[in-house]
Amino acid sequence: MKILVPVKRVVDYNVKVRVKSDGSGVDIANVKMSMNPFDEIAVEEAVRLKEAGVATEVVAISCGVAQCQETLRTAMAIGADRGILVQTDEELQPLAVAKLLKAICDKESPELVVLGKQAIDDDANQTGQMLASLMNVAQATFASKVAIADGKATVTREIDGGLETLSMSLPAIVTTDLRLNEPRYATLPNIMKAKKKPLETVTPADLGVDVAPRLKTLKVEEPPKRSAGVKVADVAELVAKLKNEAKVI
Template sequence: MKVLVPVKRVVDYNVKVRVKSDGTGVDIANVKMSMNPFDEIALEEATRLKEAGKVTEVVAISCGVDKCQETLRTGMAIGADRGILVQTDVELEPLAVAKLIKALADKEQPQLIILGKQAIDDDSNQTGQMLAALLGWPQATFASKVVLEDGKATVTREVDGGLETLALTLPAIITTDLRLNEPRYVTLPNIMKAKKKPLDVTTPADLGVDVTPRLKTLKVVEPAKRSAGIIVPDAATLVAKLRTEAKVI
C-alpha cells in the first residue's frame, strides 16, 4: 500500500510573526521555517503504519519554493521513502494545492493520503476536504486514531460532542488532529540517510494545473491588543456591566 503525505513549509510555531510595515503580508525574512506541525503528525502516522507492516511506501510531497526541499528532507528523515516537490514561486491557495495533490495522486495511484487538518500559517482547514471532493474519495477529518485492516480504514475523529468512528473504503483521505500521535525526534543518522533518498522536482505546468491566485490580500494588520479584565463584586454588577457597557445582553 502506498501512502502520500503532503507537507507544508511554514514559519516555525515558536516564532512570533511580524506584519510588514506596509501591511502587505507577514515578514519571513531571516525567520526560522519548519514543517507544519499537523503535517508532521500525518507523516509520523504514515511511518508508524509502515513500521506495522500495513504500508509499503510513504511518499512525502510539498508544493512551493525551492527551499521546500529542506522540509521534504526532514520528512524523509522521519520515515518517508522519497519526496516530490512541485516547485513554484506563486503564493498557493488551498484549492490550487488540492489540484496539485490530485494530479500527483493520479500519477502515483496511492491507496491513502494523510495530511494535516490545517496549516498554522493560514489556518484554512480546506485542502483535505477539497482534495477528497476532487478525487471523489471518502474522507475522515480531525483523526485521533487510525486503524488499517482488510482494505478499510477505521478512523476515530474528534467532534464537538466527543468522538465519532468512521469506516472508510480505500482509497481515502484522512486529515490529522493533534492527539493522533507525538512525532518522533529526528536523529542525525536518519538525517544523513535522508540525503540519499530520491527527491523529484516538478512544476504545476508539468502537471497541467493552473495555480493562478483567485484571491487578493488587501491588507494585513496586527490583531487588536486585549484590554485587561476587571473583577466585579457580585453577579448583579456583572449582569449590569454586560447590559450597559458590553451590550451583549
C-alpha cells in the same frame, strides 16, 4: 500499499509573526521556517503504518519554493522513503494545492493520502476536503485514530459532541488532529540518510495545473490588543457593567 503525505513549509510555531508595514501579509524575511505541526503528525502516522507492515512505501510531497526541499528532507528523516517537490514561486492557495496533489495522486496512485487537518499559517482547513472531492474518494477529517485492514480504513475522528468512527474503502483521504500521535524526533543518523534519499522536482506546468490565485488578500492586520480587566465591588456592579459597558446582556 503506498501512502502519500503532503507537508507544508510554514513559519515555526515558536516564532511571533509580524505583519508587514504595508499590511500586505506576514513578514517571513529571516524567520525560522519548519514543517507544519499537523503534517508532522501525518508523517509520523504514515511511518507507523509502514513499520506495522500495513504500508510498503511512504512518499512525502511539498508544493512551494525551492526551500521546501528542507521540509521534505525532514519528512524523510522521520521515515518517508522519498520526496516530490512541486516547485513554484506563485502564491499557492488551498484549491491550487489540492489540484497539484490530485495530479500527483493520478501519477503515483496511492491507496491512502494522510495530511494535516490545517496549516498554522492560514488555518484554512480546506486542502484535504478539496482533494477528496477532486479525486471523488472517501474522506475522514480530524482523525484521532487510524486503523487499516482488509482494504478498509477505520478512522476515529473528533467532533463537537465527542468521537465518531467511520469505515471507508481505499483509496481514501485522512486529515490528522493533534491527538492522533506524538511525532518522533529525527535522529542524526536518519537525518544523514535522508540526504541520500531520492527527491524529485516538478513544476505545476509539468503537471498541467493552473495555480493562479483565485482569492485576493485585501489587508492583513494584527488582532487588537486585549484591554486590562477591572475589579468590581459586588454582583450588582458586575451586572451593570456587563449591561451598560460591555452590552452583552
